[in-house]
Amino acid sequence: MLDKTMIETAERIEFDGAALKDAPAIKMSRRGLITGLACGTVIPIMSACTTNPETGANQFLLVGDDQIATMALSAWTDLKKQTPxxxxxxxxxxxxxxxxxxxxxANRAGQDWDVAVFDTDDVNAFVMPGNKVGVYRGITELTENDDQLSSVLGHEIGHVAGRHAAERFSLQVASQVGLAAGSIAIAQSETGRRYGNEIAALGGAALQFGVLLPYSRQHELQADRLGVDYMHRAGYDVRQSPRLWGLMAEKSGGRRVPEFLSTHPDPGRRRQELINYINARGYAFI
Ligand SMILES: [Zn+2]
Incomplete structure (x- = not known):
């Protein structure tokens, strides 16, 4: 199990010269460390790891998508009430x-999806656990064509395929709740019922940091790549994906920074990563 000593050890380890606890921008390193600890690449201590069949990634998951979906539902319902x-x-x-x-x-057409198109200028889109998708009019107006729109939507499905919400929640719990994460993991392996109660006890905190926070850079890049895979399979022009990030970057130089950039940072780098990926996969040559 992941005990307090190990969490404290994690707190002391430095990455790029900065103490982890003082640097929220480098949460990735803590994530990598905890995943390494929990998934046995550092020390085999915990069996909350699973291989994602779609991405092949070894993931540290204390919860499944269903449990996260229950937590997200009220936030989604509120949002739909408040936003035209x-x-x-x-x-x-x-x-x-x-x-x-x-x-x-994306091979997910058979699933139940709730897609809402909100009537605001926000240049943003998101997916919440439980297959709830929000697209704002503002981002549809930024896109020059359906290919670019498919890039945004493919990216959001990529978060679902990557199980990013459940992974983010699990890592936040493990890093911030410490001992509780250990007991949750035990509960998971011994009785699913108690495990559910532990998660429920986290309540509002879970909603706050488990559901609504931006994803990590690694999650964003993976969602970008998966989105491009889906675009290619759906017959969309994948070259429009980096083009869209170019548009985002242009817009961010203007007066108003698109909200999509505050939750999806580094448009320039992501544009280049997409170009590299598209070329490497042979989808197109840019
Ligand atoms: Zn994203």
Whole structure:
């Protein structure tokens, strides 16, 4: 099990010369360390690890998607109550049409999805556990074509395929709750019922840091790559994906920074990573 000593050891280890506890921007290193500890690449201590069949990644998961989905549901319901959805039927059909196509590309068309198109200028989109997808009118207006829109939506499905919400929640619990994470892991292996109670006891905190925080850089890059895979399979022009990030970067130089950038940082680097990936996969040559 992951005991307090190990968490404290993790706190002391430095990365890029900065103490972990003082540097939220380098949470990735803590994530890597904890995953390494828990998944046995550092010390085999805990059996909360699983291989993601879609990405091949070894993931540290204290919860499944279902448990996270229950926590996210009230946030989603509130959001839908508070935010108007577009009345422009053409726009709604455009988003849903692209959504259906990219979902087929992702082999997830058979799942239940709740896709809402919110009528605000926000240049943003998100996915919440439980297959809840929010797309804001602002980001649809930034896109020059359906290929670019499919890039945004494919990216969001990529977060689902990568099980990023459950992984982020698990790592936050392990790093911030420490001992409790150990007991949750034991509960998981011994009785699923008690495990559920432990998670429920975390309540609002879970919602705050487990569901609504931005994803890590690694999650974002993986979602980008998966999104491009889905675009390719769905017949969209993958070259429009880096083009969209170029547009984001241009817009961020203007007066108003797109919200998508605050939750999805580094447009320039991500544009280049996408170009490298697309070339390496042979989808196109840019
Ligand atoms: Zn993202």
């Amino acid at each position: 959805q577009v009345s422009d039927e053409r726009l709604r059909r455009r988003v849903l049409g692209v959504w259906n196509k990219i979902a087929i590309g």
